[in-house]
Amino acid sequence: MGLREDLDRFREVGERRREDLKEFIRYGDLGGSDPDSIKVPIKVVDLPEFAYDPRDRGGVGQGQGGTPDVGQPVGQPQPGDDGDEDGEDGEPGDEAGEHEYYEMDPEEFAEELDEELGLDLEPKGKEVVEEVEGDFTELTRAGPNSTLDFERLFKQGLKRKLAMDFDEEFVREAMRVADATPDDVFRWCRGEHILVSRVWIEDQWDEIPDDERGRWASFEEMAENVERTTTLERIRREGLREVPLRREDERYRHPEVIEKTEKNVVVVNIRDVSGSMREQKRELVERTFTPLDWYLTGKYDRAEFVYIAHDAEAWEVERGDFFGIRSGGGTRISSAYELAAEILEERYPWSEWNRYVFAAGDSENSSNDTRENVVPLMREIPANLHAYVETQPGGTAINATHAEEVERAFDEGEGVVVAYVSDPADVTDAIYEILSTEDES
Incomplete structure (x- = not known):
């Protein structure tokens, strides 16, 4: 294989250097990205090149001190021959190398995730933002x-x-x-x-x-x-x-009046921050919700997000605080849905906004709250999709019954989905289950 074939091969590898999207979602550093710019790590591939010794060795084919005879020893290696110019041996580096990233916007992320997972979500237009004048085809009895x-x-x-x-x-x-x-x-x-x-x-x-x-x-x-x-x-x-x-x-x-609708979406992210939600559970919530946010941002003309944290009470938080909050209180999931209903009614009317209500936790809830309060509230809040993601590493705990109760309460086709995530490998399956349910509905 010649040098040109080698270079072509290296370039081919370089084009495929970006980390697999599924692997990035499951195990990558999601926190290094902005809402409008997703940074996917790439594997750096250096093309081969000739290295020239910068030291003056004389003309071509000349050694130091003339050409030695056959069998003449060439002497011991001198300082600097295998190190740097100062004669110091090279040491393993202790500084972090620079990482390179492939940056994509949410639209590209959504397209690639559709292709990766086999999704085909078509957003619906809701709010009439302007009336566009078309061709002069309408006739009236009065006018200039x-x-x-x-x-x-x-x-x-x-x-x-x-x-x-x-x-x-x-x-x-x-x-x-x-x-x-x-x-x-x-x-x-x-x-x-x-x-x-x-x-x-x-x-x-x-x-x-x-x-x-x-x-x-x-x-x-x-x-x-x-x-x-x-x-x-x-x-x-x-x-x-x-x-x-x-x-x-x-x-x-x-002119013919054509109403243009904007594809608006509001995503309500709800997270249990009670004492039982330890670090590993919080990480699984972040790995599931963050790609969902990116995906819906890429799919809709305008996307807004509401973040609600709850233990026994619920409060609205900023996105930067949402995944890190942890309290020592108990759990009453219905408090989050009560707050979500108020916010949606006040800011995001159903006639103008597509709505997604995503909740996550370890399925632990106060006695009877799911059946008596959460399920009725989910029925009362109009939305494209309600989803609950159970994050329970190692499998479901004995007292973690919320997800199962929600699953039993709703029939297929009612726009409610429950997903189970016990480790990072489950994340993309959960995302597919959530988004494909919306696609079908």
């Missing part, structure tokens, strides 16, 4: 002159002219029929589908000289001997001198 649809107005007038126009000379000849009256002429015109008004006939009647009346013995004789021209023939001959434009035909163009 600049938006008048003159083409339509002209067409309507032309249709009316073609429908109502008649050969005036032909009708005047009908007035010369012997013993005919204006009413006779009007009735005959109507029978011939000539759309002439009685008023027009009466106006024209006196214009016919008396000595011309009686020119025709009947209307039939007149029609047989007088050529009748059509409207189109007259327009071709005389041109279009006027078109009857009427106000009732006026229409004004307005």
Whole structure:
């Protein structure tokens, strides 16, 4: 294999140098990333290169002090030959090396997690944030002159002219029929589908000289001997001198109004911070919730997060404090759902926001609180998805029954999912179970 093939091989390895996304979620340093920039460690691959000795050794092929004869000893290694220039031996380094990262935004993270886990979540638009003007396809009866649809107005007038126009000379000849009256002429015109008004006939009647009346013995004789021209023939001959434009035909163009909805989401993260939630349990909560936050941020146009910590009481906290808080109190999970309901009602109306309510803990809860309080509250809080994540290293404890009670209380399709995480290897399975439940619902 030549040098060029070696370089191509190193580059190929370098392109695959980023740490596997699943492994990063399970075991990587999630805390080193920002909400808008996820840093995934990469394995540094250095391309091979020739190293040149910076010391002056003379010309090519020359040794120190001339060329030795065959079999002549070359002497003992001198200081600096295998160390640095000062003759000091190299020592193992005690400083941390620089780590390199592949940075991705939440949108890219969501796309890659979809591909990794086989997800296909389609966010729903909720809040109408603006009305976008589309093409000028809407017509109204009023508007500024600049938006008048003159083409339509002209067409309507032309249709009316073609429908109502008649050969005036032909009708005047009908007035010369012997013993005919204006009413006779009007009735005959109507029978011939000539759309002439009685008023027009009466106006024209006196214009016919008396000595011309009686020119025709009947209307039939007149029609047989007088050529009748059509409207189109007259327009071709005389041109279009006027078109009857009427106000009732006026229409004004307005742009089509298209409502644009923003895909808003609020994620309520609830965590048990009671004395039983030790470090390993807290870490499993962080490993599950953090990727969920990144994923939903990447999926929605606008994402907001609410963090609620609870023991026997509940309070809202900042994200930076959420995963580290630990109290010595007892546990009443319903206190967190009561606070979540208040916050959602006040800040994030269901008509405008997609909602996710994610809770996590070790499934320990005060007696009867789950059945009597938590389950009813979960039913009362409208949300795309309710999820509870039990973090119980080593398996479920005897008195940890909250997750099982929630699981029994809700049927499939009700938008509630329970996931169990006993070690980091379970995290991606839990994430898949949560997000695929939302996808199906």
